[in-house]
Amino acid sequence: MTAAAAAGSGPALEVTGLDVRYGPVHAVRDASLTVQAGQVVALIGETGSGKSSLALAAARLLPPAAAVTGRVAIAGTVVSELGGSEFRRTRARLVGCIAQDAMAALNPVVPVGRQVGELFAVHRGASRAEAAQAAVAALAAVEITSPAAVARLYPHQLSGGMRQRVMIAMAVALAPPLIVADEPTTALDVSTQAEILALIGDLRTRMRAGFLWITHDMGVVAELADWAAVMYAGRIVEQGPVQEIFDAPAHPYTEGLLATRRDLRSGPAGTPLFQIPGSPAAPGEVGAGCAFAPRCARASPVCASDDPALDPLGGGPDGLHLAACHHPAASPGAAVRAVPR
């Protein structure tokens, strides 16, 4: 089965029961997530929460040392069942990747035009001249002015925003149904960040691609994402439509994340910022119960013994809001008020 034949059938990304282990460390536990075509799904969590491992596993970019189990389907193609070389030949048509640090993610000694063009040469059999031409067109498509001149430059000769545009041009070059973006705007200054976000919003509507977007910037989530999944200690602890998550966070960890932001916006001057007490659990040292229990104000004996399942809450317009908590919030912000500052 070729990817092209299967493309278009099914959601952009469907991850089911994904586990990632690095030796004894269980980095991602039983993660299931769907990205629909044209949708931006934000993957939120602290460093070490497993969000990068999940995203890289979806794109099959983890190093060989990582043991990955579970099912990953991209636009109907079950990539988790494809052989290595079979996946390699189709991957650029299935999933594009945008890295956080474009300076490091571009080869320093190869002109950027050739780095974009080799996609067409390798996957479309384009000649040297055709590939160069297609590269210039791809650079123009991400709104780079004078793309023919930029194509001849090396990464270090470009600004941060331009480098990120080149990354995006490579990711979308073969119009894949899925784009995995790992904090693509974190390293940029605020105005460049806004430009890149606008470009991606534009590409999303034009290409109808699904985006899996790793971030810890709640502002970006609110602005761009349709859906949000919150990760803690390797698990997705809450997911649902962004509006739903923002208005009625059910998991105390999500509440905490949002409270941090709410304080910044509306808290009176001089109020200390809200902090989730304790420090994040490392994925390796999670016991039988809920990983968040030691830091949670609502924890009860059951939290220490049973890890809660990721269950529907029944709320929201489409009833798809899920949370893994024995004591989900009844009303927005309930837990936050209970947590001592």
Place this chain on the structure above:
Amino acid sequence: MARAVIRRVVFGVIAVFGVIVLSFLLEFVVPGDPARAIAPRAQNLAVLANIRRQLHLNQPLAVQFASYLGNLLRGNLGTSYIQRQSVASVIGPGLKFTAALALAGVVAEVLLGGGLGLLATLFPRVRALVSAVNLTLLAIPIFVLGLLLLLAFGYGLHLAPVAGGAGPAQIVLPALTLGLIGAPWYAQIVADQMQESIASSYVRTAVSKGLSDGYILRRHVLRNVLSPAITMIGLDLGSYLSGVVTVEVVFAWPGIGLTAVDALQNLDRPVVMGTVIVGAVAVVFFNLVADLVRMLVDPRTREEA
């Protein structure tokens, strides 16, 4: 880029001048009388004084240096005390042989070292073996290795000529000696750079683009490995051209190194100076060439320059 070249040439000229001054001074610090070396059996002091006068050795050091420098600027390296012919014609033939050996040696060490480095990177199972080979080669003195090769390939297997002449067949063993001695350094550089490159973010990008391993290696990894290796090739070419005495002695290779040793023993100052200048110019020149080639290969070095 042009400014970078000019700056390097200027620094190079200063370096060569420094070497000339230092070695000229050193020659006069070293005890010994060239006149006695020329006429070892002369009993008559007047004969020796006459020789000294002919060689201008009775003039003050500064005057001798000024006249040497003046000749040098006119392209005249002087006349050999012993052989009574121009230094250029004494050094010339040996220089050709040394150049051939230096080139063959660098080719050998790049091939051997690069091969070892590639092996160690691409096949983790042989990594320990490669390190052991590297360490062994580093530990062996160059003349021991040369003699071992002579014994094994020359006397034992009769694969290579042992002595006689300096042709393409005779260059194999000395070049192999240089290659084996230099290989560990290249192996180390290649292995380190490749491992760094393979672990890099840009190689992950290349993987995400669905490029094959071979393509990634050729187009994305190797170019990033070249730069430091080029610098080292430049250094080696320069230093080998100033004579690889040990190898030339072991294999009776008629290079500039042997000429230099003979001249030193005979206090043949103009010839010694000639070999020193050739070596200094070679080092400066090949460093410059290496820098220029690096600028071609690695665009980042163009702006630094």
